[in-house]
Amino acid sequence: MDGPDLEGQTVLVTGSARGVGRELLLATADCGARTAVHYHTSADAAHDVAEQARDRGAPAAMSVQGDVTDPESVDGLFGAVESELGDVDVLVNNVGDFAPAHWEEIELDTWNRVLETNLNGTALCSKRALPAMRDSGFGRIVNVGYASSEKAMVDPKNFPYFVAKTGVLMFTRMLAADTQDDGITVNAISPYVVENSDEFPTELPRDRPASFQDLIQPLFFFLDPASDYISGENVEVDGGWLPEDV
8 A cells, every 4th residue: 555655754553563553654664754662661672663664764762751641751761762763753642451341340440540651641632742743834643542432332341441532532622623723634533343353243244354554544534734624523443333233
């Protein structure tokens, strides 16, 4: 798939040592971006992804550790990226824990971690990226949501995740409005079930989960220079799934 020319841009994808984050980051390396592989605990995996990014065309790549729920840690991870790769031009907020259990069975620490990684982490990383983006008059922020969160879909299982992802989409719209005069766009990609998901429903739309490539397609669209008027949007990558059918 042909992607936008990202030569000269620095891309940071949170939680990119594995899974969806890894694939989104490597896709930007294919486009010639300098890439920062963020991890919390998966150091070896992150180092491997950085090496793959260089092999796939990134002129420079690094791995960087940080806890996206802690403001000082977020400041440190951005500082490390800025020192080695330059200011972050593209931020993909991908980090987000799950809690696939009934809400009454979720421990408070886990409950809070789900809310903090998904929503607070998205806000803290965006807040830290914005000053440099505003100064340069350019920036792209892409948040990872969840399909049907716009409808405030909830379920007794994994409840804090649904709440957090609905908040991510609200934050996306708010930040798009707040940056409309700054040369920055803020959008979201919201998958349903992805090929690496931990659980799969009995029936899937189009008889398959979303592939990583299905998520890369809207990412490339949002990063394309011709999409500079598109902000505050959310692309649901769900194959036409309706939660009412569940």
